[in-house]
Amino acid sequence: MEENIVLRGETIMVHHVHVFIQLKDGVLDIQGKAVAHSLLSLGHSSLQSVKVGKYIQLWIESETAASAKEQASAMCDDLLVNGIIEQFRIEVEGE
Amino acid sequence: MKTAVVIFPGSNCDQDVIHAVRTTLGTEVAEVWHRENDLPSGTDLVILPGGFSYGDYLRSGAMAARSPVMKSVARHGGKGGLILGICNGFQVLTEARLLPGVLLPNRTLSFICRPCFLRVENTATPFTNRFPKGQVVQFPIAHGDGLYSLPEDELKALEDRGGVVFRYASPEGIADDNGNPNGSLNNIAGIISPEGNILGLMPHPERASEALLGGEDGCLFWQSILSFLEKGGR
Numbered sequence: 001m002e003e004n005i006v007l008r009g010e011t012i013m014v015h016h017v018h019v020f021i022q023l024k025d026g027v028l029d030i031q032g033k034a035v036a037h038s039l040l041s042l043g044h045s046s047l048q049s050v051k052v053g054k055y056i057q058l059w060i061e062s063e064t065a066a067s068a069k070e071q072a073s074a075m076c077d078d079l080l081v082n083g084i085i086e087q088f089r090i091e092v093e094g095e
Numbered sequence: 096m097k098t099a100v101v102i103f104p105g106s107n108c109d110q111d112v113i114h115a116v117r118t119t120l121g122t123e124v125a126e127v128w129h130r131e132n133d134l135p136s137g138t139d140l141v142i143l144p145g146g147f148s149y150g151d152y153l154r155s156g157a158m159a160a161r162s163p164v165m166k167s168v169a170r171h172g173g174k175g176g177l178i179l180g181i182c183n184g185f186q187v188l189t190e191a192r193l194l195p196g197v198l199l200p201n202r203t204l205s206f207i208c209r210p211c212f213l214r215v216e217n218t219a220t221p222f223t224n225r226f227p228k229g230q231v232v233q234f235p236i237a238h239g240d241g242l243y244s245l246p247e248d249e250l251k252a253l254e255d256r257g258g259v260v261f262r263y264a265s266p267e268g269i270a271d272d273n274g275n276p277n278g279s280l281n282n283i284a285g286i287i288s289p290e291g292n293i294l295g296l297m298p299h300p301e302r303a304s305e306a307l308l309g310g311e312d313g314c315l316f317w318q319s320i321l322s323f324l325e326k327g328g329r
Contacts, residue, residue: 028244028278030200079161082154082190084197084245 012061015068016093019080022053027085056080065095096122096324099138101168103129103159108145108181108301115301116142119317129162139324140177141168143184145237145299155198155240156186165191177221177320177328178293182238185285185295194288194295195253196245201238202278208237210309211276211298213284214264217257220287221323222294225315231268232312234298236276241297243279243286250280261285261296 003014023029029051036050058075062068069092081088098116102109113124125135129148134141148159159165165187172178172193180188188194201207210233215226226232245253253259261284263277264270270282277297285296300313 028199028202028242030202030204030242034204079157080153082157082197085199 013063015060015062015065017058017060017068017072018091018093019056019058019072019076020053020089020091021056021076021081021086022051022088023085024087065092068092069095096120096139096321097135097137098122098124098140098142099127099134100124100142100144101127101129101164102144103146103148103162103187105148105150105159106144106146106183108183108299111299112142112144112181112301115304115313116317119304119314120321122321127164129159129164131164132167134164134167134171138171138176140179140320141171143168143178143180143187144301145182145184148183148187151240154190156183156188156190159183159187160190169193172288172293175290175292177324179222179320180293180295181299181301182236182241182297185297186240188293188295193293194286195249195258196243196286198238198240198297199242199244200240201242201276206237206239207241207276209235209276211236211284212264212266212268212274213261213298214268214270215260216262217260217287219257220260220291220294221320221328222287222316223260223319224323225319229268231264231266232303232315233310234300234303234313235309236298238277238297241277241279243283243297245280253286254281256289258286258289259283260287260294261298 031052032050060068072090076088186198215230218228262270263275263282263284265274275282287294300316303310303313
């Protein structure tokens with residue numbers, strides 16, 4: 001949910017943004033394989049596959065959810081995601 | 096020859112590399128903190144040392160690649176200046192897009208710290224001109240994320256242009272899976288930029304530059320750089 005915060009007498013809107021990062025298809029997910037192996041050895045025999053990714057939460061000041069999403073996307077390009085191996089999906093609460 | 100060693104929070108091979116350059120070549124070495132905006136004037140060679148910059152947070156090398164000093168490092172490289180990234184420094188160079196590809200977790204998912212044999216594939220570089228082609232050298236490795244990877248078409252382009260400088264191999268120089276410690280594609284241990292001035296490698300030549308420390312194969316590496324610069328290279 002977006003949240004109205006009063007800061008130095010001004011009301012600003014802060015959006016809670018969720019960024020989900022996964023390895024691109026075809027990139028070897030060694031962690032996923034190791035986790036799958038472990039789960040199978042624990043007896044979870046119906047398990048077919050595991051992918052391990054990252055989940056990052058951001059709180060962004062912005063008038064609209066769309067603009068918060070755009071800013072989050074720029075942050076992914078600048079630092080959060082390595083586009084050679086990773087892909088990402090952004091969700092803004094209340095959008 | 097003036098060398099600048101960039102130090103990030105979490106670098107831990109900076110003093111080793113400074114020691115190796117000073118003892119092997121006796122040339123000037125400056126330490127540069129990552130928050131500096133400029134490199135010392137007259138810098139010939141920039142070294143990004145090994146370590147765990149920013150605790151490997153997010154991805155190895157990702158945060159360091161965005162440090163203030165990296166803009167100057169990129170400018171130095173853009174003008175043809177020499178840049179060397181060792182281990183974490185190699186990861187920083189790929190994250191900064193100064194070298195192609197990425198370094199993924201080792202295929203064993205374990206941290207590997209041991210001596211390693213490498214075959215010198217390209218000796219027409221500022222970093223390897225004193226080695227005979229195909230020479231097998233022993234440098235240690237110490238990394239968790241050393242599996243070099245890049246898309247198939249780019250891998251082919253890298254190979255075709257002679258961009259692979261070091262390949263993991265057996266002591267006899269056979270670069271097959273047995274000699275591959277971490278699962279790197281094509282046994283790649285070190286690569287160079289298309290312009291031939293930016294080198295990244297996972298093994299540590301600075302830890303093989305003194306007989307007392309177990310080997311001197313790294314000395315030719317430093318001597319290659321000095322010899323390149325003395326012949327008027329930039």
